[in-house]
Amino acid sequence: MRRKYSLEFKREVVKDALVEKSLSLVARKYRLNSKMIYRWIHEYKQGKYSSYK
Template identity: 55%
Template sequence: MKRSYSLTLKRNVVSEVMKGHKCSIVARKYGINSQTIYRWIREYKEMKENYRKREVL
C-alpha cells in the first residue's frame, strides 16, 4: 500500500540526510524505507538543478 507523506516531513528527512546523518538511521527514526528517502533526495536535487537552469534563462 502506497503511503502519503507531507511536504514538511519530506523536507525534514531530506535535510537531515543532506546534513550528513546516515540514511538508514534517519529512515529508522521516521519509519520510512531508505529507498524512499533516496528517491526524495534525487527528486530534490533534480528540482534544484531545474530551478537553476530556469534562473539562467
C-alpha cells in the same frame, strides 16, 4: 495501502538525511525505507520540492 507524505515532511527528512550522511539512521528515525529517502533526495536535488512551484 500506500501512504502519502506531505511536502513539508519530505523536506524535513531530506534535510536531516543530508546533514546526517546516513540514510539508514534517518530511515530508522522516521520509520521509513532508506530507498524512499534516497529517491526523495534525488527528487529534492532536481528541484521537485521547491516551494515556489
